[in-house]
Amino acid sequence: MRAIRVSETGGPEVLRLEELPDPQPGARDVVVRVRAAGVNPVDTYRRAGTHGRPPELPWIPGSDAAGVVERVGAAVTGVAPGDRVYTDHTAVRAYAELMLCRATQLHPLPARISFAGGASLGVPYATAYRALFQRGAARAGETLLVHGGTGGVGLAVIQLARAAGLTVIATGGTERGRDEARRQGADHVLDHRAPGYLDSVAELTGGKGVDLVIEMLANVNLGRDLGLLARGGRVVVVGSRGTAEIDSRDTMTRDADIRGLTLFNTPAEDLAAIHAALGRGLENGALSPVIDAELPLADAPLAHERVMAPGHQGKIVLIP
Numbered sequence: 282m283r284a285i286r287v288s289e290t291g292g293p294e295v296l297r298l299e300e301l302p303d304p305q306p307g308a309r310d311v312v313v314r315v316r317a318a319g320v321n322p323v324d325t326y327r328r329a330g331t332h333g334r335p336p337e338l339p340w341i342p343g344s345d346a347a348g349v350v351e352r353v354g355a356a357v358t359g360v361a362p363g364d365r366v367y368t369d370h371t372a373v374r375a376y377a378e379l380m381l382c383r384a385t386q387l388h389p390l391p392a393r394i395s396f397a398g399g400a401s402l403g404v405p406y407a408t409a410y411r412a413l414f415q416r417g418a419a420r421a422g423e424t425l426l427v428h429g430g431t432g433g434v435g436l437a438v439i440q441l442a443r444a445a446g447l448t449v450i451a452t453g454g455t456e457r458g459r460d461e462a463r464r465q466g467a468d469h470v471l472d473h474r475a476p477g478y479l480d481s482v483a484e485l486t487g488g489k490g491v492d493l494v495i496e497m498l499a500n501v502n503l504g505r506d507l508g509l510l511a512r513g514g515r516v517v518v519v520g521s522r523g524t525a526e527i528d529s530r531d532t533m534t535r536d537a538d539i540r541g542l543t544l545f546n547t548p549a550e551d552l553a554a555i556h557a558a559l560g561r562g563l564e565n566g567a568l569s570p571v572i573d574a575e576l577p578l579a580d581a582p583l584a585h586e587r588v589m590a591p592g593h594q595g596k597i598v599l600i601p
């Protein structure tokens with residue numbers, strides 16, 4: 282099979298297309314023919330060697346894939362050859378034509394969702410769901426600010442929050458991204474590159490402030506987020522690329538919480554709940570992943586450059 286393999290950490294050029302032996306399933310393994318693999322920022326941190334969980338080399342990147350079950354080991358139950366599936370974030374080696382998984386890492390992919398869409402779920406949608414509901418305790422009727430609403434996680438947050446009855450304020454850095462956020466259900470959109478763009482939040486919330494912020498770039502925004510909160514408000518930190526300065530009095534005066542999350546910390550029962558909820562939303566049309574670009578597997582270096590560049594909207598996926 283063809284796969285992208287990394288033999289030394291470094292820039293995007295260390296992602297090399299190689300011919301490797303097909304994986305052979307043990308009794309409890311499933312072989313998935315990958316039709317699309319999702320590219321996440323975490324793949325770039327691990328490739329560069331800057332992530333807290335560095336990969337063991339040589340390494341085939343990627344956790345998010347969608348495809349068709351090709352073979353199953355003798356002891357496998359619950360999935361069968363021909364099933365359309367997507368992987369959750371615990372799967373590994375997605376940048377390949379074939380991928381070895383456990384049945385527990387696979388979830389049914391409804392016919393209405395493309396393989397590219399299916400490759401957008403394992404990290405982005407699961408993170409969005411966990412941030413909103415399991416860490417953020419979002420409730421219908423509340424107002425949400427999704428600070429960074431145009432990427433893989435942000436657009437998923439918008440779709441999930443709308444379906445759950447929240448009012449959504451989303452930010453984006455380009456007109457194209459903000460249009461997409463609006464199309465996906467944001468009630469109000471703001472330009473996070475414009476000076477004073479948060480000044481209108483008080484007015485948009487009738488002076489009350491937002492109940493919940495889902496934050497994609499906490500090192501830049503956390504200090505200002507706290508000043509936007511209603512009493513009892515919460516900020517959930519999903520993304521941060523450095524240190525932040527805050528005025529801790531902003532949490533005192535509002536009885537506010539700052540809550541972090543790392544998807545890899547999600548307990549198994551919470552993960553099962555996440556994928557049960559996503560499955561329903563994908564089936565009934567509430568959730569539809571937005572794809573920014575589909576690139577051939579050989580273009581993994583370009584995909585890594587693009588996922589870290591500002592201004593894309595939705596997901597970048599690789600097609601083996």
Ligand code: NAP
Pocket residue numbers: 321322323404405408428429430431432433434435452453454455458473497498501502518519520521542543544545588589590591592593595
């Ligand atoms: P992505 O698709 O690259 O999206 C990045 C988002 O950040 C875009 O919406 C971008 O908007 C926005 N952004 C850029 N500048 C911003 C600013 N000044 N203020 C607010 N937002 C800004 O990445 P993703 O997959 O959605 O992931 C988002 C972040 O969460 C990444 O840092 C990723 O590493 C992290 N993450 C963490 C977990 C976890 O377990 N904690 C899981 C998944 C992702 P424009 O491009 O429109 O400017």
